[in-house]
Amino acid sequence: MVCSKCGAQLNEGVAFCPSCGTPTSGGPQPQVYVDPTDHTAEFSANDISDNKIFAMLPYIMSVIGVIIALLASGESPYAKFHVRQSLKIDVVMMLAAAVTVLLSWTCIVLIVGVVAIVALTVIRIICFVQVCQGKAKEPAIIKDLKFLK
Template identity: 30%
Template sequence: MILGVHSMKTCPNCGTQMADEAKFCESCGVSLEQGNPGIQGAQPVDNAQSAPNNGPIPTQMPPAQTQYNPYQQYYNPKDHTSEFDVRDIADNKLFAAFAYIFGVLGIIAALLVNNSPFTRFHAKQAVKLEIAAIVLVIPAVIPFLGWFVTCAGLLVLVVVKIIAVVNALNGKAIEAPIVSEIGVFKG
């Protein structure tokens, strides 16, 4: 160290700069001592800072996986699309969306369509939304605060229904947000 300036090592593999005492590259894991034999002999050893280590001396750290894999699929536990037949989804997207759009009549229509598991899934989700809507009407008997709670809750349910309709029309069997935890049906 000269006048408070620290000398830095540069990794021969990736070019990352790090402290002079570093034995391995912090970015790629390459051993700095083995990769540059000239650095090994040139480094002064400070006995005050180095503590005896009785454990095994690593020769090289395994390379750290720092790169993001853009093709890795995100797992959504509420997405059940893979459980349904592709043909069933393609044939019944519209009826699945009807379950959300037309309320009770849409639910009945979706249940009567060709015994389709895809439309049955969306009909069950629509029933959960209808139950939530009925529960949200109950606070409306309380003036002002109840009206506000009911209006805000129903507005949220409208947004959830729009999301559910878009999912159904895109052929996805994703549980409706917020009401998915209502245990009326399994699925």
């Protein structure tokens, strides 16, 4: 057994390298980072592969895609997960658009509103790409909004 950092010889069972102090593989293992917004493991591989197309539709077609996905995917939890995420983006998008239009005479609101709408569009595209990869991740920023869980 040798130290992964400095290469020094280690005695069996030591938790730290005696020459540089690096924890050895015999010591406590570092925690594997788990993304709390990644729910991919909660869905079966069959569900994901069978209902990928329905999970994509809400992100492309918004509310129409949501309706098609709900009607066509049956009881697929994977499609429903993405329907929920897409609806969250839709709601925030509508609010951002409404505020922007109502207060468009205020230069700062107009700028912030347009930036928000562009950002939401980017989030939507990222979500779509993640469905293509068979993942189930909550969208950035939107995930912090606790309504529509």
